[in-house]
Amino acid sequence: MTEPVTIIVQGPPQGKGRARAFVRGGRVGHYTPQKTRSYESLIFGAAVDAMGERPPFEQAVEFTLRAIYPVPASWSQRKQQQAITGEIKPTKKPDLDNVLKAWNDGLNGVVYRDDSQVVLFAVEKRYGPQPLVVVTVRPIE
Numbered sequence: 429m430t431e432p433v434t435i436i437v438q439g440p441p442q443g444k445g446r447a448r449a450f451v452r453g454g455r456v457g458h459y460t461p462q463k464t465r466s467y468e469s470l471i472f473g474a475a476v477d478a479m480g481e482r483p484p485f486e487q488a489v490e491f492t493l494r495a496i497y498p499v500p501a502s503w504s505q506r507k508q509q510q511a512i513t514g515e516i517k518p519t520k521k522p523d524l525d526n527v528l529k530a531w532n533d534g535l536n537g538v539v540y541r542d543d544s545q546v547v548l549f550a551v552e553k554r555y556g557p558q559p560l561v562v563v564t565v566r567p568i569e
Contacts, residue, residue, distance in 0.1 A: 430485065432566035433539055435471070435478045438545040441495040442467045443526025444533065445560040464530065471534025476504050478539075487539045488568045496556035511555035524553045531563055539565045 474567040497518040499511045510516045528551055536543045547568065 443522030444530035468534040484490040
């Protein structure tokens, strides 16, 4: 059985930004915002490090993502503790589906050959003492 791979990126979760359109010389072009490109590059680098010499998975995979959001410093100690224990959920941006899109695109071609191999997603958004995103990709035999 092939071992799963876990990738961790420190810092607040970021969502994938919408592609932008522009007109130049009568033609329409598209581009991905710089913030999104930078975050996906960060994910890509962390994935390359985590994979080491392993080739990308070729079989179906399960993708588990846990997005840990920073607890607002302006909250009372009691409210901060409730957030860390999960009593208060983060209902703020970025949206969880946009965080997932950024990670799925960032891991494509590194951890798995193509994102069509992902057959199961498990995603969670919560508060924690340190903002970060933890993703585990597990091959399904």
